[in-house]
Amino acid sequence: MLPFARVSIIGLGLIGSSIAHAVRATMPTVALTGHDADPGVRARAREIGFVDDVADTPGAAVTDADLVILCVPVGAMGDVGAAIAADLPADAIVSDVGSSKGSVIEALAATLPGVTVIPAHPVAGTENSGPDAGFATLFRHRWCIVTPPDGAPEAAVARVIDFWRRLGAEVETMDPKHHDLVLAITSHLPHLIAYTIVGTASDLEEVTRSEVIKYSAGGFRDFTRIAASDPTMWRDVFLSNKGAVLEMLQRFSEDLTALQRAIRWGDGDALFDLFTRTRAVRRSIIEQGQDDGRPDFGRSHE
Amino acid sequence: MLPFARVSIIGLGLIGSSIAHAVRATMPTVALTGHDADPGVRARAREIGFVDDVADTPGAAVTDADLVILCVPVGAMGDVGAAIAADLPADAIVSDVGSSKGSVIEALAATLPGVTVIPAHPVAGTENSGPDAGFATLFRHRWCIVTPPDGAPEAAVARVIDFWRRLGAEVETMDPKHHDLVLAITSHLPHLIAYTIVGTASDLEEVTRSEVIKYSAGGFRDFTRIAASDPTMWRDVFLSNKGAVLEMLQRFSEDLTALQRAIRWGDGDALFDLFTRTRAVRRSIIEQGQDDGRPDFGRSHE
Numbered sequence: 001m002l003p004f005a006r007v008s009i010i011g012l013g014l015i016g017s018s019i020a021h022a023v024r025a026t027m028p029t030v031a032l033t034g035h036d037a038d039p040g041v042r043a044r045a046r047e048i049g050f051v052d053d054v055a056d057t058p059g060a061a062v063t064d065a066d067l068v069i070l071c072v073p074v075g076a077m078g079d080v081g082a083a084i085a086a087d088l089p090a091d092a093i094v095s096d097v098g099s100s101k102g103s104v105i106e107a108l109a110a111t112l113p114g115v116t117v118i119p120a121h122p123v124a125g126t127e128n129s130g131p132d133a134g135f136a137t138l139f140r141h142r143w144c145i146v147t148p149p150d151g152a153p154e155a156a157v158a159r160v161i162d163f164w165r166r167l168g169a170e171v172e173t174m175d176p177k178h179h180d181l182v183l184a185i186t187s188h189l190p191h192l193i194a195y196t197i198v199g200t201a202s203d204l205e206e207v208t209r210s211e212v213i214k215y216s217a218g219g220f221r222d223f224t225r226i227a228a229s230d231p232t233m234w235r236d237v238f239l240s241n242k243g244a245v246l247e248m249l250q251r252f253s254e255d256l257t258a259l260q261r262a263i264r265w266g267d268g269d270a271l272f273d274l275f276t277r278t279r280a281v282r283r284s285i286i287e288q289g290q291d292d293g294r295p296d297f298g299r300s301h302e
Numbered sequence: 303m304l305p306f307a308r309v310s311i312i313g314l315g316l317i318g319s320s321i322a323h324a325v326r327a328t329m330p331t332v333a334l335t336g337h338d339a340d341p342g343v344r345a346r347a348r349e350i351g352f353v354d355d356v357a358d359t360p361g362a363a364v365t366d367a368d369l370v371i372l373c374v375p376v377g378a379m380g381d382v383g384a385a386i387a388a389d390l391p392a393d394a395i396v397s398d399v400g401s402s403k404g405s406v407i408e409a410l411a412a413t414l415p416g417v418t419v420i421p422a423h424p425v426a427g428t429e430n431s432g433p434d435a436g437f438a439t440l441f442r443h444r445w446c447i448v449t450p451p452d453g454a455p456e457a458a459v460a461r462v463i464d465f466w467r468r469l470g471a472e473v474e475t476m477d478p479k480h481h482d483l484v485l486a487i488t489s490h491l492p493h494l495i496a497y498t499i500v501g502t503a504s505d506l507e508e509v510t511r512s513e514v515i516k517y518s519a520g521g522f523r524d525f526t527r528i529a530a531s532d533p534t535m536w537r538d539v540f541l542s543n544k545g546a547v548l549e550m551l552q553r554f555s556e557d558l559t560a561l562q563r564a565i566r567w568g569d570g571d572a573l574f575d576l577f578t579r580t581r582a583v584r585r586s587i588i589e590q591g592q593d594d595g596r597p598d599f600g601r602s603h604e
Contacts, residue, residue: 075570099520123520126597127584137603142519172516182513185503187520193495194521196561198580200554201487211484213586214474217444218401218425218489219496219528221593226521228584231577238565238573249562252502253555259498260551263540268377271540275533278500282429282530284515291523295428297599301439 002027003159003166004093008065010058010080012036012045013230014125015097016071017134020050022167025136035061036131037072044131059087067163070096070108075236077104081111088115093156095120099183099233100241101147101176109149116153118160120146121179122169123187129230140168141289147176184244188237189252191226192245195234198227304329305461305468306395310367312360312382314338314347315532316427317399318373319436322352324469327438337363338433339374346433361389369465372398372410377538379406383413390417395458397422401485401535402543403449403478411451418455420462422448423481424471425489431532442470443591449478486546490539491554493528494547497536500529 007023009016012034023030034051035058036042046054055061062068062084070080077096088094094117098104101119108117124142126133144164148157161171174182201212201220212220238245262270286293309325311318314336325332336353337360338344348356357363364370364386372382379398390396396419400406403421410419426444428435446466450459463473476484503514503522514522540547564572588595 123517125520128597133597135603140603143516145517178508182509182517183520185506185509186514186517186522189502190499190521190525192561193499193558194524195577195580196558197492197495197554198583199576200491200550200557202579202583203557204487204553206480207484207487209583209586212488213583213590213592214445215425215447215484215488216587216592218427218485219492220488221587222496222524222528223492224580224584224587224593225599226524227577227580229577231574231581234577235570235573239568239570242565242568245565246562248502249558249565251506252499253558255502255505256495256498256551256555259494260548263544263547263551266541266544268537268541271537272533274501275497275529275531275536277504278497278526278529279533281500281504281511281515282526284511285518285523285526288515290515290518291526292599292601295430295435297527297594297601299594299599301437301442 002030003162004030004067006031006033006065006067008033008035008062008068009051009071010035010061010068010084011071012041012131013071014129014133015122016069017045017048017050017131018136018138019069019071019097019167021134021136022139024050026166026168031064033061033065041131048131050134058083062092063087063089065089065092068092068094070094070098073233073236074098074100074104074240078107078111081108085112088112093118093160095160097122099187099237101179103240105147105149105176116156118146118148118152118156119176120144120160120164121183122164123183124169125229127225127228137168139164142169144169144171145179146171146173147179148173149176180241180244184241184248188241188245189248191229191234192238192249193252194223194227197223304332305464306332306369308333308335308367308369310335310337310364310370311353311373312337312363312370312386313373314343314433315373316431316435317424318371319347319350319352319433320438320440321371321373321399321469323436323438324441326352328468328470333366335363335367343433350433352436360385364394365389365391367391367394370394370396372396372400375535375538376400376402376406376542380409380413383410387414390414395420395462397462399424401489401539403481405542407449407451407478418458420448420450420454420458421478422446422462422466423485424466425485426471427531429527429530439470441466444471446471446473447481448473448475449481450475451478482543482546486543486550490543490547491550493531493536494540494551495554496525496529499525
């Protein structure tokens with residue numbers, strides 16, 4: 001018994017198109033409708049054909065749905081909620097895939113009063129964006145965090161969880177506020193730092209852009225991957241999870257200042273102690289299947 | 303005509319053992335001798351057999367060499383120079399693979415007066431260390447920066463360049479001071495930042511270690527790879543390239559503070575502008591063959 005029979009996906013970028021591919025692969029009888037605000041993306045989605053029908057308006061995409069998943073930048077959730085409100089079937093469940101949850105819950109509660117909203121966040125992605133970037137296995141063995149608001153119907157939560165498990169994800173439920181703190185350190189701060197250092201490297205006068213690129217295998221290139229992520233999505237994440245991001249950034253800056261001081265004063269022991277401690281974290285991530293254990297991410301050296 | 307006939311490798315970790323494997327693969331007639339300060343590493347090197355002979359002292363490893371490559375942490379270069387000085391053949395060339403060059407040139411000039419020293423830095427590596435981590439193709443299509451000191455004999459420089467090209471590397475010569483500045487931004491600062499954020503994440507009270515690991519696919523896991531690099535090597539790099547690292551760190555901190563301010567004041571345009579600019583850097587790195595263009599570093603999603 002499938003959790004949903006008619007799924008509507010609003011936003012057909014990397015995550016929206018990946019959900020569509022994954023539904024096709026794991027629940028082929030589900031009817032899939034999609035919409036994207038960009039006419040070019042709608043045209044491309046029709047060509048690729050990962051949903052049965054691409055609607056020209058968000059309202060038309062949801063009229064028949066029992067699950068609507070909003071896959072748009074978190075700053076656009078409220079507007080999309082308002083745009084589908086009138087056409088949403090009474091028993092439909094609305095979910096989303098936003099990287100911050102507190103602000104999304106607030107925006108959807110305001111624009112979709114009385115609707116059952118069960119937010120979720122699949123912690124998965126690549127640096128690519130758009131309808132061509134999606135693939136069916138993106139969520140396999142990745143975590144999806146479901147953050148039910150207070151008083152959410154248990155049956156609805158269970159159906160959303162079932163849905164994500166069928167796409168291959170491991171599911172955890174979490175308080176939205178705690179989610180925003182956890183993701184601030186495991187996702188938002190890493191992106192902010194990566195964007196910053198790539199910007200710093202681009203702006204140097206003494207070191208040319210060409211040198212930065214040529215010698216990037218010394219470590220820098222790792223940062224450029226996540227600094228190539230979708231700019232709109234990430235702008236919205238930082239603005240919507242401001243409190244938690246600033247808190248984590250403050251802690252990071254303090255720790256960086258301590259290391260700076262250790263370098264300035266030649267305190268090799270402080271450096272060595274930290275560098276030894278951080279190795280263990282990597283080991284745990286590989287042991288728990290959250291990264292590829294092959295050296296250098298398994299990059300080809302041929 | 304091979305550039306060298308008898309190569310001695312002091313330090314049999316990731317880089318030393320990779321050089322040995324690569325010499326075997328590309329110049330099989332070269333006689334290879336090795337030494338490591340750690341008896342356990344010497345024993346393991348004998349078992350693997352990537353050099354013809356493992357000597358028990360650095361002096362014994364160099365008596366017959368026409369090229370000696372020091373593959374030890376940069377803080378140990380001076381001591382190793384002193385340890386081989388008496389046994390070094392008069393016409394031998396000494397090179398190294400250290401990640402900072404100014405301090406190495408100084409240390410070797412002091413302990414090996416009158417010796418032809420041609421420092422080099424292959425910008426290649428993985429997060430793994432030790433004699434089992436090496437492989438023959440590590441240097442393929444990676445850059446090796448040769449930093450000849452003032453007055454270095456041109457013929458000696460040419461032989462070292464020829465050697466690295468045969469191992470598969472692209473070679474560039476550079477002023478040592480400029481090398482240290484370039485690598486401070488493309489390698490040293492990225493490592494420092496990665497070590498810092500992994501430390502920050504490990505020390506939180508509100509977010510557990512287990513949560514950090516579970517949700518690391520949001521971006522954090524990328525940083526844990528380089529934060530798993532060899533602690534001794536990296537301690538020495540930061541202490542030996544102090545000036546350039548502190549300079550780059552200062553610029554990074556200023557840029558991070560500007561972003562922090564943009565987040566606090568909700569300046570979405572400033573964030574969007576930076577995030578758009580950084581995408582181009584990634585594209586150049588891939589176009590120039592310095593990273594794998596497959597999404598998510600080509601990680602498996604099966």
